[in-house]
Amino acid sequence: MKLFFKYLKLSNPNFSLFLRVQITDDQLEELEFPDLLAEISPFAFSHKTATKISELRPFSIDEAKISLKKVSEFLSSFESDNAIPFNEYEDIEEELKLMLIENFRLENSAFIKIKSLTEQIGKLQKFYPPYEEVFTTLNNDVKDLDFRKEIIEKIDKVFNRFGEVKSEASPILTSLRTEISHARKAIQENFNKVLSALSST
Numbered sequence: 785m786k787l788f789f790k791y792l793k794l795s796n797p798n799f800s801l802f803l804r805v806q807i808t809d810d811q812l813e814e815l816e817f818p819d820l821l822a823e824i825s826p827f828a829f830s831h832k833t834a835t836k837i838s839e840l841r842p843f844s845i846d847e848a849k850i851s852l853k854k855v856s857e858f859l860s861s862f863e864s865d866n867a868i869p870f871n872e873y874e875d876i877e878e879e880l881k882l883m884l885i886e887n888f889r890l891e892n893s894a895f896i897k898i899k900s901l902t903e904q905i906g907k908l909q910k911f912y913p914p915y916e917e918v919f920t921t922l923n924n925d926v927k928d929l930d931f932r933k934e935i936i937e938k939i940d941k942v943f944n945r946f947g948e949v950k951s952e953a954s955p956i957l958t959s960l961r962t963e964i965s966h967a968r969k970a971i972q973e974n975f976n977k978v979l980s981a982l983s984s985t
Contacts, residue, residue: 857922902935906931906933
């Protein structure tokens with residue numbers, strides 16, 4: 785990493801121009817850029833993120849400034865009382881693809897992941913505006929996202945916080961679970977009667 789920045793300083797005073805030109809894989813190897821990415825990728829939250837890190841290439845100074853500004857804003861939240869309400873989240877790309885398949889049934893956990901991500905968007909859209917001067921670039925990333933509260937409400941009607949389907953999710957399910965509960969109770973009562981009869985003989 786030190787060699788990479790040393791090369792930029794010594795041979796390219798115009799950093800912006802350097803990043804805009806086409807850089808070959810051999811040049812990246814010489815600058816130890818792949819080694820830098822290899823040091824970063826183990827800290828990725830998911831395999832998908834690690835893959836994206838390994839595929840990174842140098843970009844323009846304007847793009848770099850924006851990215852560094854986002855990092856600076858995020859880190860500043862840890863040093864103040866304005867902690868960003870950001871939780872770790874799981875990727876739902878596969879779930880979104882499966883939803884396009886007609887009559888495909890998602891796992892319960894998939895709905896909880898979708899709900900969690902939707903809630904995250906809502907929290908960030910509420911948090912950033914009062915601190916827009918502090919989190920300008922981060923706010924720009926989320927302010928135009930389509931937050932749909934009805935997604936959360938509909939999932940909450942069907943699933944509890946453990947991802948289990950609620951009995952009241954539908955009238956038919958309520959009836960079935962009530963019948964099953966009564967049947968279990970009757971079986972248990974009969975079982976207890978048999979045990980009691982056998983123990984008294």
